[in-house]
Amino acid sequence: xxxxxxxxxxxxxxxxxxxxxxLPEFYRRIRAVLLEYPEFDYEFIVADNCSTDGSxxxxxxxAAADPRFRVILNAANFGHxxxxxxxxxxxxxxxxxxxxSDLQEPPELLGRFIQEWKNGAEVVCxxxxxxxxxxxxxxxxxxxxxxxxxxxxxPQLQDFTGFGLYGRRFLEALRLYHEPYPYFRGLVAEIGFxxxxxxxxxxxxx
Numbered sequence: 445x446x447x448x449x450x451x452x453x454x455x456x457x458x459x460x461x462x463x464x465x466x467l468p469e470f471y472r473r474i475r476a477v478l479l480e481y482p483e484f485d486y487e488f489i490v491a492d493n494c495s496t497d498g499s500x501x502x503x504x505x506x507a508a509a510d511p512r513f514r515v516i517l518n519a520a521n522f523g524h525x526x527x528x529x530x531x532x533x534x535x536x537x538x539x540x541x542x543x544x545s546d547l548q549e550p551p552e553l554l555g556r557f558i559q560e561w562k563n564g565a566e567v568v569c570x571x572x573x574x575x576x577x578x579x580x581x582x583x584x585x586x587x588x589x590x591x592x593x594x595x596x597x598x599p600q601l602q603d604f605t606g607f608g609l610y611g612r613r614f615l616e617a618l619r620l621y622h623e624p625y626p627y628f629r630g631l632v633a634e635i636g637f638x639x640x641x642x643x644x645x646x647x648x649x650x
Contacts, residue, residue, distance in 0.1 A: 453485040454478065454558070455537030458545045459528035461493040461521065464502050466547050466650050471506060471513075473551040474543070481558060490545070491516040491531035493523070529626050532610070533619060540610045547650040549607045556642055557609035566611035566637040572603040575646040601633050601641070613637060 456474055460467070471488070478486045492500055492515065503515045516531055532540055539561055543549050549570065557568040606628050610618075617635050632639075 451483070451485050452539075453487060453537035454481070455487050455489060455535035455540040456554075457489045457491075457528065457531045457535055457540050457542045459491050459493060459524055459531065460495060460499055460503070460545045461524070462495045462497040462499060463545045464495070464498040466545055467499060467502055467506070470545050470547060470551065474554065477551060477554045477558075480555060484558075485537075486512060487535075487537060488513045489516065489531050489534055490514070491518060491527045493518050493521040493527050525625060525628065528606070529628055532615065535615060538612050540615060541608075542610065543607055544605075548647050549605070550644060550647065553607075553642065553644055554609075560640045560642070561609055561611065564638065565609070565640040567614055567632065567639040568609035569601055569604050569632065569639060569641050570607040570644050571601065571641050572605065572646045573643040601629060604629055604632070604641075605646075606632075607644075608632075608642075611637070 456478070458470075463470070474488075478484070488510070490503055490513075492503055494500075500517055503517075507513045507515045514534075516527075516534065518527060521527075522530070528542065532542060539558075541554050541557060543551060543554065553570060557570075560568045614635060614637050617637075618631065621631060
């Protein structure tokens, strides 16, 4: 008897706080990338941190219109670290793409991540080669994370925000860490697995 092959699933994970004006474009651009890979199923997971601008109402409508669109409505604002970390743990796909919903990180780069994954990479990390944000803030952040790297026992990923791709084995390893405030960038370096780094220019916050 011929067995029908099981289609792999891509999870797209993001956090959200007061992004009502960005969400439609964010969804449209990511879906355009996913439609280039019809061999995969996909799901969206959006964790909302108690938005007050109408984002939650819009997310409910988007979830009602697309059965692959899942929403986590947090009871409180758990911050930009814990909330997306929790959303990653809810990803059911064979691989998870993590991206911020403020459009500073170009959704079109997700296609490059998927190609690297198809070529065998289990983790793909997008690293900022440049940024269109305030140059002073960019320099301060760069210095701060280099300082962390200097004192860390584990080599850190410089100019890495978490934007990237994470295979199922990495996601399962992530479940073994029960830290109240996880330092995700450090965990990516500590957990390991075969990793590819992809440079990108961070856009100005929408």
